[in-house]
Amino acid sequence: MRSKIPPLCVADEATFWPWQRWPQFAxxxxxxxxVVVVPIVGMADWGLGHPLDAEETVLMRVLKEAAAKRADRLQLLVVPPVRFVLGPEExxxxxVDPPIAHACIEEVVTSVAAAGFRKIVLFNSSPWNEELCDVAARDLRxxxxxxxxxxxxxxxxFDFLPGRNPNRWELQTVITALLGAAPERIETAEDVAGGGKRSRAGGGKPATVTAATxxxxxxxxxxxxxxGGLLQEIHAREPLPDEGRIPEATP
Structure with missing residues (x-):
């Protein structure tokens, strides 16, 4: 039984990699x-009045609920989140710089593969890291x-990017409920240059803790x-033939 110490992150006990013992892997x-999930989370002030780790707060709770309610046939493992990624805005x-972020993801995924797992999901919360994840996944393939x-x-x-998500205040409602704390002052679009397109643009009326809960x-x-549906689809995919080797093009 684990001691009562603060957890690495919010996670489902049955599927969280660090909480497994070596005999269980053997x-x-x-x-x-x-299916092994590698969470990718950024840290940013998204103008929602909550701490910088709001992305991780939401992503890991969604992942925990999906893992806890998964079908028995879905064989799932989750590694700790990768937190040092791209963040181009103030x-x-x-x-970290793009080459470092790419190398960090590659190192984690390569370690997972060294343990014998081949089907790997990059689950990303950050709008600034969507392209990075797509490129890293392609390169690793x-x-x-x-x-x-x-x-x-x-x-x-749950889209953190202000100009892209018309329901962004639902996201703030979820964070308020998960933290059990009302948001601090919310920045409006007028507070931020760029007409609400930058990361800290806000606006809207924050929910109270009671309403958010x-x-x-x-x-x-x-x-x-x-x-859960997406993870189930991935689990149902047949393993790549020939251990994932890409066939050489024939003339």
Whole structure:
């Protein structure tokens, strides 16, 4: 039994990689059929009145609910989130350069592959890292022969980018409920240059903790169901033939 110490992150106990023991890995059958999720989270002030780790707060809770409600046949593992990624705007924190971010993702995925797993999902919350994940997944497919997939939190209805998400205040409602704390002052679009297109643009009326607590479960459940369906589709995919080697083009 684990000691009562703060967890690495929000996670489903049965599927979180660090909470497994080595004998559990040694006896895992059909590793090629497992789906391993690598969370990718940025840190930024998105003008929602909540802490910089709001992306991780939402992404890991959606992932935890999807994992907890997965079908028995879905063999799933989740590694700790990759937190040092791209952050090109002034509201971002702990950002690294593109080559470093790419190398960090590659190192984590390569370690997962070294343990015998081939089907890997990059689950990303950051609008600034969508292209990075797509490129990293492509490169790992080509260079390592891995069966790579990308899922972006924005596609599940929780898009942090102000100019792209008309329901962005649902996102703030969920964060308020998960943290149990009302947001601080919200910046409006007029506070930020660029007409609300930059990361810190806000606007709208924040929900109280009571209202957020009532509304958030339904929003989270919808996103978790979408994610669970996608993970199930990925799990059902046949492993790549010839250990993922890409056939050479014939003249």
């Amino acid at each position: 006896t895992r059958p059909e590793r090629a059929a497992h 509201g971002c924190a702990f950002a 080509i260079d390592r022969g891995l069966q790579m997939f990308c899922i972006h939190l924005a596609a599940l209805g 009532a509304a958030a479960p339904g929003l989270l459940e919808t996103a978790a169901k979408r994610l």
